[in-house]
Amino acid sequence: MPADADHKGQDGSRGVPADWGALPEPVRGRLVELAAASLGELSEADVPKRLRPVVRFAPAKRGRVAAGPLLASLREFRPFRTAVAAWARANRPAALDVAAEDPVAAAAAAVLVDDENAGTLLTTVAERGEQTSLRAERDAALARIERLEAELAQVRDELKAERAATQRARAERSEELERLRDRLRERGVELRRLRDAERAARQQLAGEGTRAEAERDDLVEQLAKVRRRAEAERARAESAEAEAQRARQSAREAREADEVRLALLLDTLDGAVSGLRGELNVTSTAADHGQRPADTVANATALRSGGAVADIAGLHRLLTLTGAHLIIDGYNVTKTGYPELVLAEQRQRLVRQLAALAARTSVEITVVFDGAGVVAVPSANVRGVRVLFSADGVPADDVITEMVACEPKGRPLIVATADREIITAVGKRSAFVLPPQILLDELARV
Numbered sequence: 085m086p087a088d089a090d091h092k093g094q095d096g097s098r099g100v101p102a103d104w105g106a107l108p109e110p111v112r113g114r115l116v117e118l119a120a121a122s123l124g125e126l127s128e129a130d131v132p133k134r135l136r137p138v139v140r141f142a143p144a145k146r147g148r149v150a151a152g153p154l155l156a157s158l159r160e161f162r163p164f165r166t167a168v169a170a171w172a173r174a175n176r177p178a179a180l181d182v183a184a185e186d187p188v189a190a191a192a193a194a195v196l197v198d199d200e201n202a203g204t205l206l207t208t209v210a211e212r213g214e215q216t217s218l219r220a221e222r223d224a225a226l227a228r229i230e231r232l233e234a235e236l237a238q239v240r241d242e243l244k245a246e247r248a249a250t251q252r253a254r255a256e257r258s259e260e261l262e263r264l265r266d267r268l269r270e271r272g273v274e275l276r277r278l279r280d281a282e283r284a285a286r287q288q289l290a291g292e293g294t295r296a297e298a299e300r301d302d303l304v305e306q307l308a309k310v311r312r313r314a315e316a317e318r319a320r321a322e323s324a325e326a327e328a329q330r331a332r333q334s335a336r337e338a339r340e341a342d343e344v345r346l347a348l349l350l351d352t353l354d355g356a357v358s359g360l361r362g363e364l365n366v367t368s369t370a371a372d373h374g375q376r377p378a379d380t381v382a383n384a385t386a387l388r389s390g391g392a393v394a395d396i397a398g399l400h401r402l403l404t405l406t407g408a409h410l411i412i413d414g415y416n417v418t419k420t421g422y423p424e425l426v427l428a429e430q431r432q433r434l435v436r437q438l439a440a441l442a443a444r445t446s447v448e449i450t451v452v453f454d455g456a457g458v459v460a461v462p463s464a465n466v467r468g469v470r471v472l473f474s475a476d477g478v479p480a481d482d483v484i485t486e487m488v489a490c491e492p493k494g495r496p497l498i499v500a501t502a503d504r505e506i507i508t509a510v511g512k513r514s515a516f517v518l519p520p521q522i523l524l525d526e527l528a529r530v
Contacts, residue, residue: 121175418434452487
């Protein structure tokens with residue numbers, strides 16, 4: 085019998101045939117599942133050609149990959165549909181129960197065996213599916229309504245809170261506005277008071293100006309008198325200066341005459357002494373060479389000049405000598421003590437420390453720096469410290485050596501340097517050599 089022919093029911097009435105094109109989705113899924121499960125156990129003759137490639141697949145994969153071909157083959161090929169029904173009757177008898185309580189199972193069984201009530205069962209499944217869909221939509225709509233009502237209540241609460249906050253802010257702004265108004269009124273009163281004070285001050289200033297002009301006129305007149313007196317005093321001072329100049333000239337002439345007379349007297353005495361020596365036949369003695377009787381005492385020697393200063397104690401003894409002169413090789417000392425500083429800062433630091441040393445001793449201090457590269461030489465020395473810079477092209481070593489050579493013989497000289505050439509040169513002049521580190525240690529204690 086054709087699949088789409090009308091069938092008579094058991095009571096003689098015609099049933100509604102199955103409409104394969106309008107099968108509900110649950111029924112389509114049930115039919116595809118049965119066909120996929122039976123496909124691997126059917127004979128090759130019962131399997132349509134288009135389904136043979138998926139026979140080797142697992143039942144679940146067959147239903148997933150070939151759902152459309154399986155459903156089309158059930159509709160178009162009765163032998164395949166009959167074979168699937170036979171397989172279900174042998175393996176899943178419940179799947180062919182058209183009276184099953186599950187309308188989907190009953191409808192699928194009726195479609196598979198071409199039952200005359202298949203159309204009616206399909207209609208029941210479709211109606212139930214539609215009812216289920218409507219219920220789901222209704223439940224979803226009710227859920228959305230509840231959610232919207234909750235959101236509306238939340239929005240109302242937030243709006244209420246915002247209104248309360250707005251009212252509080254408005255009240256606060258009103259209070260602040262009132263405070264600002266009060267402050268503005270106070271500022272207005274203060275401004276008027278200041279303006280009144282300003283007018284009074286201007287009036288007072290005008291009076292003070294008048295008095296100041298009168299006082300200025302008086303001062304101008306007094307200044308004129310003072311200038312006249314100063315001019316008279318200057319004239320008297322100039323006259324006194326001229327008189328003093330004449331007196332100095334007279335004194336100088338008198339002093340020169342005295343010196344001439346003294347020279348004549350000394351020449352006369354020198355001649356008399358020479359005459360006495362010749363008359364008494366007195367030979368020259370060691371006294372003529374600067375020696376004295378105390379210098380001839382045996383088993384005693386005087387302190388010799390020259391040599392290196394060994395420690396701070398030795399430096400202290402030298403600094404107490406009468407007429408001592410401390411000469412310092414500037415950069416030789418600074419580059420030993422603080423080479424990380426730039427040259428200008430090295431000079432400033434050393435001179436500042438030497439000034440402190442000069443303040444507590446009576447020693448004469450001279451520090452010599454190389455003049456090359458020095459842009460600006462200080463115009464004035466620090467009190468108690470003579471600061472010298474060598475001329476362009478002349479090293480400080482030559483200046484120090486020449487300075488030592490110019491000192492009178494016998495004066496205590498202390499030269500602070502580590503330069504070998506300077507040490508050799510000043511050693512010949514019996515100067516004491518002071519290592520830079522000992523001087524730095526002494527300056528650190530000042």
